[in-house]
Amino acid sequence: MFLYSNRIRNLNESATIAISTLAATLKSQGRDILSFSAGEPDFDTPELIKQAAKDALDSGFTKYTPVAGIPDLKQAIASKLKRENNLHYEEAQILVSNGAKQSLFNVFQALIDEGDEVLIPSPYWVTYPELVTYSGGRNVFIQTSPESSFKITPAMLHEHITPRTKALVLTTPSNPTGMVYDRAELEALASVLQDTNIAVIADEMYEKLVYDGEFVSAGSVSEDMFRRTITINGLSKSVAMTGWRMGYCACADSKLIKLMTNLQSQCTSNINSITQKASIIALEGKVDAQIESMRQAFLERRNIAVEQINAINGLSVLAPQGAFYLFIRIGDGLDSMEFCKQLLEKEGVALVPGSAFGMEGYVRFSFACSTQQILAGIERLARFMATHFRA
Numbered sequence: 001m002f003l004y005s006n007r008i009r010n011l012n013e014s015a016t017i018a019i020s021t022l023a024a025t026l027k028s029q030g031r032d033i034l035s036f037s038a039g040e041p042d043f044d045t046p047e048l049i050k051q052a053a054k055d056a057l058d059s060g061f062t063k064y065t066p067v068a069g070i071p072d073l074k075q076a077i078a079s080k081l082k083r084e085n086n087l088h089y090e091e092a093q094i095l096v097s098n099g100a101k102q103s104l105f106n107v108f109q110a111l112i113d114e115g116d117e118v119l120i121p122s123p124y125w126v127t128y129p130e131l132v133t134y135s136g137g138r139n140v141f142i143q144t145s146p147e148s149s150f151k152i153t154p155a156m157l158h159e160h161i162t163p164r165t166k167a168l169v170l171t172t173p174s175n176p177t178g179m180v181y182d183r184a185e186l187e188a189l190a191s192v193l194q195d196t197n198i199a200v201i202a203d204e205m206y207e208k209l210v211y212d213g214e215f216v217s218a219g220s221v222s223e224d225m226f227r228r229t230i231t232i233n234g235l236s237k238s239v240a241m242t243g244w245r246m247g248y249c250a251c252a253d254s255k256l257i258k259l260m261t262n263l264q265s266q267c268t269s270n271i272n273s274i275t276q277k278a279s280i281i282a283l284e285g286k287v288d289a290q291i292e293s294m295r296q297a298f299l300e301r302r303n304i305a306v307e308q309i310n311a312i313n314g315l316s317v318l319a320p321q322g323a324f325y326l327f328i329r330i331g332d333g334l335d336s337m338e339f340c341k342q343l344l345e346k347e348g349v350a351l352v353p354g355s356a357f358g359m360e361g362y363v364r365f366s367f368a369c370s371t372q373q374i375l376a377g378i379e380r381l382a383r384f385m386a387t388h389f390r391a
């Protein structure tokens, strides 16, 4: 009946959401399913944040707000970035969006023209290549390996730069590998970019969930990096607020922020007014103790899961330094989608195939669930490996 646009026909559904939905459907049909596919903390949003939302609702704060966010919220973001990240942005350099996903959508739409190249270290989070393609750009993947701890090196970066390179996506801590770039590594990458016009899209969604070493914001390592970096962050992962839809981006170029605000004004306008009020509490440091206890819980789960997975014949995993995913090696030449389908079919365990993140021979296991579920899932995984993939 309708003739769909080429643009929309070429856009794929998020593989992680697709698998989580399939797992939920099987569960609702009565199957005994353990899902490790979602990128979502299992904790509840801290009480103080919920209270701020209730107060906003009760006081009638339910109308349109400025598209880019209310001044108090932008001020809270600016203070947070200054205090915690050594990034000095003004209100006009900040745009609040419906989750970091919309921030990224805005950025790619505002920066990328037909044929522009975007450098994406691989394995990558599933959304980047789709958004680049949707904006008319070309994905240029920089393949990493466990030997480089799944990080790109200055040489690898240099090798992939062409006259069409418009931007580099840098995710630290990484989804799906959990690797974190330290200051020296960021400085080394920065020196490769110094004489170029390449923008850095720094996705720092998991900054609060770092277990080893120190988190460093990409834009904070030099003046030059500050000018070229678009910092992306949000509250979904760090404060267990996935459903509230709060993400933001900050950038020294206030003109870019204005252009993205124009785009947002024509599609979604401001984010939910109540979420905005509640988010201020999260950004002001008032729930830092709860954030820290969530981090501690994730750390304990990580340690248990890494040890147990590495004890299974045929599987191995590098301990992630941050985020809440294990990127597990299942072996060369194995089709990760087939592996995940069989695992779901035979043991009722849902993982995400590495192919969704651009890397075969791996699967992603989210440890954002109870220790009890993690242990039960790993037991099933071990049985699956012993029965079907005897090394």
Ligand SMILES: Cc1ncc(COP(=O)(O)O)c(C=O)c1O
Residues within 6 Å of the ligand: 039, 098, 099, 100, 101, 102, 125, 171, 174, 175, 203, 205, 234, 235, 236, 242, 246, 247
């Ligand atoms: C690396 C990364 N960036 C951004 C997001 C988007 O988060 P949200 O849209 O919930 O803010 C996610 C969510 O999975 C993510 O893993």
